[in-house]
Amino acid sequence: MTRSSFIKKSPKTSRNWSLNKTVHICSSMGPSGSGKKTLIMALLRQIFGISAEKVKVENRTWKIDAGSRTIDLELTTLSSTNHVELSPSDAGFQDRYIVQEIIKEMAKNRPIDTKGRKGYKVLVLNEVDKLSREAQHSLRRTMEKYSASCRLILCCNSSSKVTEAIRSRCLNVRINAPKEDQIVKVLEFIGKKEGLQLPPGFAARVADKSNRSLRRAILSFETCRVQQYPFSSNQAIPPMDWEEYVSEICSDMMREQSPKRLFQVRGKLYELLINCIPPEIILKLLSELLKKLDEELKHEVCHWAAYYEHRMRMGQKAIFHLEAFVAKFMSVYKAFLIETFG
Structure with missing residues (x-):
């Protein structure tokens, strides 16, 4: 089941959301597997159309001048023509250099708009709650300075680890973990699309073992499919x-x-x-x-x-x-x- 098919079915895409001049930063928070990134992709698709899904993965190395020495930082980014997705916390204790130099460099470059209007680039930052305090302070300054050419979407599991200075500048969106009956509906939908026959209560047992994580439920469902099909009503749900x-x-x-x-x-x-x-x-x-x-x-x-x-x-x-x-x-x-x- 691809993310794009969830995006097309998501009721949240019907909201008339846009990253206009009044909303520079959007913060998406919630537990792992609740659908934060799917909602972000749905928002980008609504703004930019199908081009938001045409992404490429790049492993780039930047040379950062840190006073008396030069630091080589390698970072993996996921980008389309209108947005860039990255996880600054992957750099560990050097995450402040990512925010101070790399994000600043990306925020400066405004995309070309053929319709004659000033466009903007969207930066999606994952795991913001894992950033160091120094990196978060630097991010606050970047958010303010480049708001004309850049829109930021911050994604995190817990907002309590994000500084108040950043939270106060964001439109905060809380994504709750799905309920078990909602997970059951998704599993049944996947089974229907894949042409799989589900015994009564099988999807409910998978949902019960998922700890309300939709990602985990789908992975367990796929594991069960690989281990045994047709499914049986008493089939064991394997742990991770x-x-x-x-x-x-x-x-x-x-x-x-x-x-x-x-x-x-x-x-x-x-x-x-x-x-x-x-x-x-x-x-x-x-x-x-x-x-x-x-x-x-x-x-x-x-x-x-x-x-x-x-x-x-x-x-x-x-x-x-x-x-x-x-x-x-x-x-x-x-x-x-x-x-x-x-």
Whole structure:
């Protein structure tokens, strides 16, 4: 199921939205898999027509003058004739250079309008909530300076991590996670388009396992189709590979508490991060641990999970804080075992 087919069916495209002079910046926020990027593409399609979907992927390298040294930054962009989509947070702690130089360079270039009117370029910035404070301050200045030739669409999961200075300059649009019955309708629509026969209740079971993420529901649906078709009414809905890996990590942490085991768990955490699993999601292994812990320990483990999640959001290297949480858990759990069983 392609994104364009969702765009054509989306009821939100019927709104008379336009990025005119009164709306320079639009902010789309909501949980992962709720449809933020689909709505953004629907908006661009309504403004620019079919050309908004004719995009190309570019890997470009910029040379940034940082005072006493020159920094080479490589960034992947997705662009059409009227818009550019990028994720400045991919540059890590150097994201401020992306905002200060690269976005500024893109914002300066106004597209040619053959009808004699002044056109504008749309910049879609993903994961704005992951930008550093310095990058967000630089983005605010860029938004103000180049508002005549550029319109910005900011996309994020949580607006609480975006500075008030940026939020106050945006038209904020909250995209709620779809309800399970809405996900069921989408899966049934996909099945109809693909000519698939769905047993009664099968789509509802997939939606129940999706945690209200439409992206995850569609991926699970595709996995079930690959593993077994025709579908059966009692067919197992496979979990994500990374979820099984996290469950394995939880078992390792509870089976043995030692420096050797900590080193092994660290390697598995690296494996998850390398495969682009967000560290916040990895820390949700807490939910797996809580299923196996005594009531006495649940409160303390929740406290330390929240503590290291806060430190992880404030810091840069997620692996340090994930490993620290694992070490703390091992220490607390081993002390509990010694006290209980001697």
